Amino acid sequence: MSNIHRSRIRRNPAAVSIPRRRFLQGTAAAGAFATTLPVSRVAWSAQDNVLRARGRADLDKLDPGFYQNSYNVDVMNCIYSKLIHYKPGRKWGWKLQAAEKIEQVDPTHIRFRLRPGIMFTGGYGEMTSEDVKFSFERVIEHDSPVKGDWGPLDHVEIEDKYTGVIVLKKPFVPLWNITLPYGAGHIVSKKAVMKATGDGGDFGMKPPCFSGPYVLDEWKPNQYAMLKRNKDYTGPDKAEFDEIKVVPMQDEKTAQIAYESGDIDYALVSLSSLDKYEQNPPPHSSIENYPSLFYVWIGMNTDHPKLKDINVRKAIQWAINVPQIMDTVYFGKADAATGIIAPGLVGHRDKSLVPPEGDLDKAREYLKKAGVDGLELTIDTLNASKWKSIAEIVQAQLGQIGIKLQVNVQDSGSFWTLGMESEGDRWKDLQLIVNRFSMAPDPYYATEWFTCEQVGVWNWERFCNKQFDQLNEEAIGETDPDKRGAMYRKMQDMMEESGAYRFITHEATPIMYRNNRMEVAMRPDGNPLYRYFHSV
Amino acid sequence: MWLYLVRRIVLAMVTLALAVALLHVMIRAVPGDPAAIILGPRATAEQRDKLRERMGLDQPFYVQLGIYFVDLAHGDMGVDVMTGRPVSRIVFEQLPYTLVLILTAIAWAAVLGIPLGCYSAIRRNTLADRVSGILSVSVIAIPAFVMSLYSLLLFAVTLKWLPATGAGDGFFNRHLLLPAFAVGVSWVGYLARVVRASMLEVLGETHIRMNRAFGLPEARIVFRYALPLAILPTVTLLGVGMAYLLSGAVFAEIVFARPGIGTLIVNAVGNRNYPIVMGCVVVTTGLFVIATALADVVNALLDPRARESL
Numbered sequence: 001m002s003n004i005h006r007s008r009i010r011r012n013p014a015a016v017s018i019p020r021r022r023f024l025q026g027t028a029a030a031g032a033f034a035t036t037l038p039v040s041r042v043a044w045s046a047q048d049n050v051l052r053a054r055g056r057a058d059l060d061k062l063d064p065g066f067y068q069n070s071y072n073v074d075v076m077n078c079i080y081s082k083l084i085h086y087k088p089g090r091k092w093g094w095k096l097q098a099a100e101k102i103e104q105v106d107p108t109h110i111r112f113r114l115r116p117g118i119m120f121t122g123g124y125g126e127m128t129s130e131d132v133k134f135s136f137e138r139v140i141e142h143d144s145p146v147k148g149d150w151g152p153l154d155h156v157e158i159e160d161k162y163t164g165v166i167v168l169k170k171p172f173v174p175l176w177n178i179t180l181p182y183g184a185g186h187i188v189s190k191k192a193v194m195k196a197t198g199d200g201g202d203f204g205m206k207p208p209c210f211s212g213p214y215v216l217d218e219w220k221p222n223q224y225a226m227l228k229r230n231k232d233y234t235g236p237d238k239a240e241f242d243e244i245k246v247v248p249m250q251d252e253k254t255a256q257i258a259y260e261s262g263d264i265d266y267a268l269v270s271l272s273s274l275d276k277y278e279q280n281p282p283p284h285s286s287i288e289n290y291p292s293l294f295y296v297w298i299g300m301n302t303d304h305p306k307l308k309d310i311n312v313r314k315a316i317q318w319a320i321n322v323p324q325i326m327d328t329v330y331f332g333k334a335d336a337a338t339g340i341i342a343p344g345l346v347g348h349r350d351k352s353l354v355p356p357e358g359d360l361d362k363a364r365e366y367l368k369k370a371g372v373d374g375l376e377l378t379i380d381t382l383n384a385s386k387w388k389s390i391a392e393i394v395q396a397q398l399g400q401i402g403i404k405l406q407v408n409v410q411d412s413g414s415f416w417t418l419g420m421e422s423e424g425d426r427w428k429d430l431q432l433i434v435n436r437f438s439m440a441p442d443p444y445y446a447t448e449w450f451t452c453e454q455v456g457v458w459n460w461e462r463f464c465n466k467q468f469d470q471l472n473e474e475a476i477g478e479t480d481p482d483k484r485g486a487m488y489r490k491m492q493d494m495m496e497e498s499g500a501y502r503f504i505t506h507e508a509t510p511i512m513y514r515n516n517r518m519e520v521a522m523r524p525d526g527n528p529l530y531r532y533f534h535s536v
Numbered sequence: 537m538w539l540y541l542v543r544r545i546v547l548a549m550v551t552l553a554l555a556v557a558l559l560h561v562m563i564r565a566v567p568g569d570p571a572a573i574i575l576g577p578r579a580t581a582e583q584r585d586k587l588r589e590r591m592g593l594d595q596p597f598y599v600q601l602g603i604y605f606v607d608l609a610h611g612d613m614g615v616d617v618m619t620g621r622p623v624s625r626i627v628f629e630q631l632p633y634t635l636v637l638i639l640t641a642i643a644w645a646a647v648l649g650i651p652l653g654c655y656s657a658i659r660r661n662t663l664a665d666r667v668s669g670i671l672s673v674s675v676i677a678i679p680a681f682v683m684s685l686y687s688l689l690l691f692a693v694t695l696k697w698l699p700a701t702g703a704g705d706g707f708f709n710r711h712l713l714l715p716a717f718a719v720g721v722s723w724v725g726y727l728a729r730v731v732r733a734s735m736l737e738v739l740g741e742t743h744i745r746m747n748r749a750f751g752l753p754e755a756r757i758v759f760r761y762a763l764p765l766a767i768l769p770t771v772t773l774l775g776v777g778m779a780y781l782l783s784g785a786v787f788a789e790i791v792f793a794r795p796g797i798g799t800l801i802v803n804a805v806g807n808r809n810y811p812i813v814m815g816c817v818v819v820t821t822g823l824f825v826i827a828t829a830l831a832d833v834v835n836a837l838l839d840p841r842a843r844e845s846l
Contacts, residue, residue: 057803060618068576068618143586145579204620221629222795223703247702249793250803254701257685258793261692261700413568413808422581423569437577449577458577 049535050243051518053266053528054255058222058248059205064186065139066202067146070438070527073183075246078214078227078531079207080186081127081235083112084176088521088532090290092344092441094181098127098211098235100162102180107171107479114162118235120189122209127187129164132156134190136166138200148448149184151175151476171477173484177442187211213239213531222248227530240535259285265514266528271333274510284516289333290509290526293439295340295446298379298394298502299461301419301430306377311370313499316432318363319401320394320502322356329389334508339492340437340446342506344524346481347443347488352503353496363401376404379432380418383409390434390504405432419460430460436507441525443488447472450495461500468494544832548825553605555821556814560601563810570808574617591617591810608818614811623815627797631819634796636707637788638781641720642774649724650770653731657739657766658758668732672725680784684718684791701793715788719781730773735766764838771838775831779824 056071064076077085083099086092096102102112118127133156139147152169159165168175179185192208194200207216213235214227227244247263249255252270259267260282269277269287277287298320300313307313322336336356338349367375377398381391388409395405410418417423419430439445448454451472452464471487478484495501509526521532570591571584579587588594592603607614613623652672656665675683691714692700704711738744739762747757786798797816804812 068574143583145575145583148578202620220795221626222799247793249701250799251790251793254791254793257688257693258701261688261696263692263699263701411568412806413570413573414566417567417569417572420569420572422584423567423572426567457581 048243049241050245051241051266051530051533051535052245052247052264053530054258054264054268055225055246055248056268057250059219059225059246062205062207062216063203064183064188065135065142065146066144066204067183071248074528074530075216075225075227076183076186077212077529078244079210079212079216079230080188081118081211082180082185082187083114083132084181084185085531086181086441086523086529088523088529090524092177092524094176096236098187104479105165107477108168110166110168110175111159112164112166115235116162118211119232120192120209120211121215121230121232122192124189124192124209127189127211128161129156129158131190132164132187133158134193134200135187136184138193139184142199142201144184144202146184149179149182151179171479173476173479174442174444178440178445182440211235213237214244217243224248237532239531240533244530246530259512265517266520266533267512268526269510269512271331271508271510274333275331277510277512281512284514285512286515287510287512288520288522288526290511290522290524291335291343292507292509293342293345293441293525294436294507295337295342295439296390296434296436296504296507297337297340298390298504299433299435300500301427301433301460301462302498302500303462304428304431306375307431309370309372310499311366312372312375315363315366315370315401316398316403317354317496317499317502318358318366319360319397319403321358321397322502322504324397325390325393325504328393329386330505330507333510334505337503337505339489339496339503340439340450341443341488341492342439342525345441345443346485347475347492348485349489349492353493354502358397360400367401367403374402374404376406377431378406378408378429379434380408380410380415380430381434382415383411387434387436394432394434419456419458419462421456427456427460427462433460435460441523443484444472444476447475447488447491461498463495463498463500465494465498540836541829541833544825544829548822548829551825552818552821555817556604556608557601559814559817560597560604563808563813564597568808570617570810573808587617593810604814613815613818616809616812618807618809623811626812627800627815627819630795630797630800632707633703633794634782634785634789634798635823636712637715637719637785637794637796638778640708640712640716641781642723642777643720644716645720645723645727646770646774649727650731650767652724652728653770654735654758654763654766656728656732657735660736665732668728672728674725675721676725676729678722680718680722681787681791683721684714684788687714687717688791703794711792711794715792715794718791719784719788723777723781726773726777727770730770731766734769735762738762738766741765768835768839771834772831775828778827782820782823 059072059075061068061072062076064080067073067076081098083097083102084094085097087095098114098118099112100115102110105111114127114129120127136150136153136156139150140153151172151174154167154169157165157167189209193203196203196206196208205219210230213230213233215230216225217228218226225246229239229242233239249258252268255267256269256273258264274289281287300307300316326332326334326336338352341347379391379394381387391407395407398405419427421427437449449458450463451469455462455464468491471491475484475487478487511526513520516536518536519534521529523529571587575583575587592600611624616623616626652668656668659665688700691698698714699711702711744757744762747761785796786802788794789796789798797820800812801816804816
């Protein structure tokens with residue numbers, strides 16, 4: 001009987017009374033519903049005076065005295081004011097912002113005079129020299145993680161309501177390049193911060209008031225930060241947009257798709273896509289490429305037994321062909337580095353001691369001198385594809401001189417403590433490393449990590465040279481740019497001569513934006529200064 | 537039934553406690569100093585020590601675990617060291633976006649996949665069945681991120697019908713369509729294949745043959761007697777599927793730049809932001825336990841035999 005029924009079902013499939021038409025109608029209903037939802041083409045796209053920009057990550061700190069990460073500072077630039085700010089353009093420089101006048105009186109004294117009439121929101125009154133004193137000194141008093149930005153700040157003297165003098169314990173030239181025009185240079189209201197925190201400490205993501213042309217209207221974690229025009233702003237450079245919406249997008253390709261679809265009007269472009277966009281830009285779009293300040297290098301642990309011999313390190317330096325890396329990983333859109341200080345900054349070297357192409361014969365000579373054969377080494381790298389690719393190219397290049405290289409891939413949390421002595425003994429096994437540091441526009445910011453004091457902290461090559469340390473100390477206070485530049489060039493020579501470094505690149509920061517909606521204002525390294533973006 | 541529910545709740549709490557303890561062990565086994573990552577390179581050793589102390593990382597492992605359980609019992613998941621906001625607030629702010637995404641994804645997959653599976657079983661070995669089989673296997677085989685990217689390029693970039701990124705205002709809006717499609721599409725295939733297989737098995741059983749012998753209409757046989765039984769493995773699959781979708785939501789949240797618990801976990805793990813990682817794991821483990829328990833309860837409601845075994 002069962003066989004009969006089975007065969008019946010097989011033979012007569014139409015026996016079930018579900019008409020095909022009804023089935024198709026039913027199952028297509030969901031699809032039809034979806035297609036009716038989009039009511040109009042790009043209905044959500046920007047039509048009003050709103051700047052929609054891609055943020056590299058979600059905000060996590062809006063207290064300038066305790067700032068972390070540049071994506072927070074991009075927003076701080078809009079909602080607070082500081083004495084001076086970076087001049088938008090292709091050349092590094094600064095312009096007055098909240099200060100009417102500022103001058104270096106002597107190597108340890110800087111006098112400023114505030115513009116009268118810059119108001120804090122929320123009824124906290126006018127910005128005064130008392131607020132400047134409070135904002136700068138709290139960074140030191142509260143032991144902020146960025147107190148290094150203020151270097152040897154002693155105190156701020158108040159001369160009158162608008163005038164004050166920044167007093168340093170010793171000369172500190174980077175103050176003009178990385179402190180006053182950047183994160184720690186922002187001025188907050190003493191009254192408001194004291195009221196909000198009680199002790200003047202970190203107010204995190206809850207700014208008690210604002211002093212810039214925009215105010216933070218809403219922050220939806222992981223969604224967007226919405227800035228609105230500050231109607232009470234009386235300072236220079238008024239807000240050009242009614243709103244600025246910064247949308248965090250970690251993935252560059254996602255940001256590009258968001259740009260093409262009209263969700264955002266300003267985005268960073270990945271180097272792999274740059275060629276495509278340059279040849280065929282989206283409608284009403286401009287593509288611009290800025291040299292970045294980041295520095296990427298292959299480091300060698302000079303304390304590791306296999307790398308103790310300088311000849312081995314030199315062999316590696318000469319075996320690495322940087323242009324090959326640039327072509328493969330950076331698609332020929334970034335330049336080879338000559339050191340750790342990027343072009344355009346004081347102390348940049350015109351060329352490196354080891355030519356970017358290297359020389360395999362010379363590398364073999366060094367290896368012969370070292371008397372090693374069948375050398376096996378490791379290289380540690382972050383787990384993103386770019387870094388893995390660099391490590392793999394180096395692996396192939398060293399293979400040409402008979403060095404077998406094993407690539408160790410690490411996640412960011414693990415990678416960034418590899419060479420730290422405080423984190424166990426992993427630094428002892430560290431051999432080669434693909435490394436990349438961010439940078440602010442002062443050479444001191446690059447060299448400070450390679451001193452003897454930093455060995456086992458951030459100096460993972462364990463390069464230690466007393467003359468380097470001395471120069472680093474002297475260059476901080478050297479006010480003559482030519483002399484200062486010569487010092488930093490010498491320091492980079494020392495780094496390279498140690499054989500512990502093979503400089504790769506400073507990378508690049510390509511951007512695209514809707515030119516029928518805005519004119520961008522960028523720092524020379526491609527960081528956006530939204531405050532100075534113009535509405536078209 | 538009540539006894540069953542109590543048993544499930546106790547089991548859920550044990551599972552949760554084990555997951556938290558295991559994660560505590562794993563977090564400490566993995567190298568990486570949260571203080572160094574959170575404070576950045578310019579922080580001094582003293583500042584890092586202070587932060588470790590504030591995070592309780594200077595305590596022995598069992599003390600940290602004990603404190604965490606006590607706090608958890610009071611509904612306190614700690615404070616995010618980056619923003620200073622309560623972890624519970626951060627997690628529950630993001631959770632609805634993920635839940636809406638996975639529920640929508642599984643709902644549309646079920647609405648399409650279950651009837652498709654039934655239809656294939658009823659029309660076994662016909663052209664429609666074969667086409668459905670090929671399509672089902674295809675959508676299972678195509679990686680979801682490929683589907684996401686192409687759907688983005690087609691609907692957001694080329695046609696500009698749908699927004700590419702973000703969550704928009706509220707939860708149910710146009711922003712949900714593409715991510716829900718991408719997350720749910722492979723489940724249409726899975727469900728269609730599972731329903732088809734179990735339907736074929738049930739259709740061959742004695743009581744179905746008996747119904748036919750009594751001359752009941754085929755539609756009544758299928759929907760009243762066969763489908764409730766054939767759907768049982770699917771319900772279990774949907775329960776477990778919720779957990780897979782939680783992990784699948786990670787890629788969707790990153791590709792579509794959506795808020796959600798997936799993005800939160802990925803960032804927190806990278807930053808060694810332990811309080812957030814722990815908070816997310818507690819909540820997702822809880823969700824997983826609830827989803828599987830719900831699947832069992834629905835199974836019991838549908839099948840008296842399952843009810844008796846509870």
